[in-house]
Amino acid sequence: xxxxxxxxxxxxxxxxxxxxxxxxxxxxxxxxxxxxxxxxxxxxxxxxxxxxxxxxxxxxxxxxxxxxxxxxxxxxxxxxxxxxxxxxxxxxxxxxxxxxxxxxxxxxxxxxxxxxxxxxxxxxxxxxxxxxxxxxxxxxxxxxxxxxxxxxxxxxxxxxxxxxxxxxxxxxxxxxxxxxxxxxxxxxxxxxxxxxxxxxxxxxxxxxxxxxxxxxxxxxxxxxxxxxxxxxxxxxxxxxxxxxxxxxxxxxxxxxxxxxxxxxxxxxxxxxx
Ligand code: APR
Numbered sequence: 001x002x003x004x005x006x007x008x009x010x011x012x013x014x015x016x017x018x019x020x021x022x023x024x025x026x027x028x029x030x031x032x033x034x035x036x037x038x039x040x041x042x043x044x045x046x047x048x049x050x051x052x053x054x055x056x057x058x059x060x061x062x063x064x065x066x067x068x069x070x071x072x073x074x075x076x077x078x079x080x081x082x083x084x085x086x087x088x089x090x091x092x093x094x095x096x097x098x099x100x101x102x103x104x105x106x107x108x109x110x111x112x113x114x115x116x117x118x119x120x121x122x123x124x125x126x127x128x129x130x131x132x133x134x135x136x137x138x139x140x141x142x143x144x145x146x147x148x149x150x151x152x153x154x155x156x157x158x159x160x161x162x163x164x165x166x167x168x169x170x171x172x173x174x175x176x177x178x179x180x181x182x183x184x185x186x187x188x189x190x191x192x193x194x195x196x197x198x199x200x201x202x203x204x205x206x207x208x209x210x211x212x213x214x215x216x217x218x219x220x221x222x223x224x225x226x227x228x229x230x231x232x233x234x235x236x237x238x239x240x241x242x243x244x245x246x247x248x249x250x251x252x253x254x255x256x257x258x259x260x261x262x263x264x265x266x267x268x269x270x271x272x273x
Contacts, residue, residue: 003243003251010241011248014197014224015255017239018106021195021222026098027211028112028119031200031227035092035246038085038116042202043229047079059176066157066166073169074153086134091122094199097249099123106256109189113201113208115171128185130178130208132170141165143179178207190214198225200245203233212236226252 003011018024030040041048062069077083099122101107110127112119115134119127132138136145139160151158151167158167172178178186186207190196193215203209212233215221225237226248234240241248 003247007241007243007248008251010239011252011255012259014226014239014241014252015259017195017222017224018101018252018256019259023192024101024107024195024197025109025111025189025193025211025215026107026197026199027201027203027208028098028110028114028199029201029203029208030114032094032112032245033089033092033114033116033118034200035094035244036085036089036116036118038089038114038118039081042204047082051079054174056175058173062168062173062176066168069168070153070156070158074156086116089116089118091118092246094245094247094249095119095122095124097253098199100253101249101256102126104253104257104260106260107197108192111186111189111208111211113205128182128189129170130182130186131172132179134169134171136170137167138170138179139163139165139167143181145170183207186211187214191218193221194219195222195224198223198227198231198233198237199249200227201231203231209233 034040040046095118098107098110098119102124108126110119110124111130112127113131115129115132117133117135135148137148137151138145139162142160142163142165144160144162160167190211191214196212196215198212209232212223216223216236223233223237224239225231225234226241226243226245228242228244
């Protein structure tokens with residue numbers, strides 16, 4: 001990797017902070033999957049630049065006529081490049097690096113805004129998908145989630161096999177409340193964090209973007225941004241790694257392992273390797 005010296009220095013700082021922290025979490029966004037070929041929403045080439053950001057009425061339209069919503073969903077070919085990318089995408093080195101950090105105890109929980117399932121495919125286990133997962137179907141009444149192949153779409157709208165509530169795709173729509181179970185877990189994790197990695201997100205969509213601020217307010221958390229561009233949180237971040245996550249995160253894992261080996265794990269949770 002030909003990362004500039006300034007990026008390498010920031011990664012060393014980040015690694016030392018992670019080793020000394022007691023509870024590190026991460027907030028991931030679309031930039032994490034850019035190197036897997038999935039377009040981002042904002043910034044150069046962003047989907048919202050091409051199609052315009054959806055309005056906040058999508059969920060109301062679903063509630064008003066769920067049958068029509070499902071019929072449109074199953075027939076339309078909206079944003080074909082996104083649909084094709086989601087089907088073809090594979091985890092990139094950034095996803096696998098987060099799995100490594102989790103396995104060496106350097107990352108306690110990952111909140112992702114991405115619905116592409118790539119973190120799970122890479123092996124992340126302690127994860128909250130705050131905007132849902134496109135491979136799942138969710139009941140809006142009991143919040144139970146099903147794999148797509150578990151639900152018959154012969155009759156629309158499909159009904160929940162558990163509580164006969166309405167089913168929709170798990171992906172959270174604009175104007176739709178974040179499912180309470182996932183929101184609660186995200187807030188709990190933020191409240192425990194004394195270090196938050198902010199990875200590949202423009203950090204402008206709430207409540208996800210509030211999570212690093214919650215950790216900072218409650219615990220004085222150190223905020224570490226990894227993104228090739230500035231974001232809405234850059235000015236409040238303590239460490240900024242101006243690089244793509246697919247290149248920077250594997251280097252961060254190497255630096256954390258090195259720091260673990262030599263570093264005094266002061267009250268941290270990491271075992272020196
Ligand atoms: N590595 C890291 N970050 C990258 C990379 C990369 N290779 N390429 C682009 N980025 C950054 C961009 O600089 C930008 O800051 O990824 C970010 C993408 O921002 P958005 O497109 O706004 O994506 P995100 O922040 O995840 O959007 C949040 O908005 O539309 C909703 O529900 C959607 O979950 C999404 C939410």
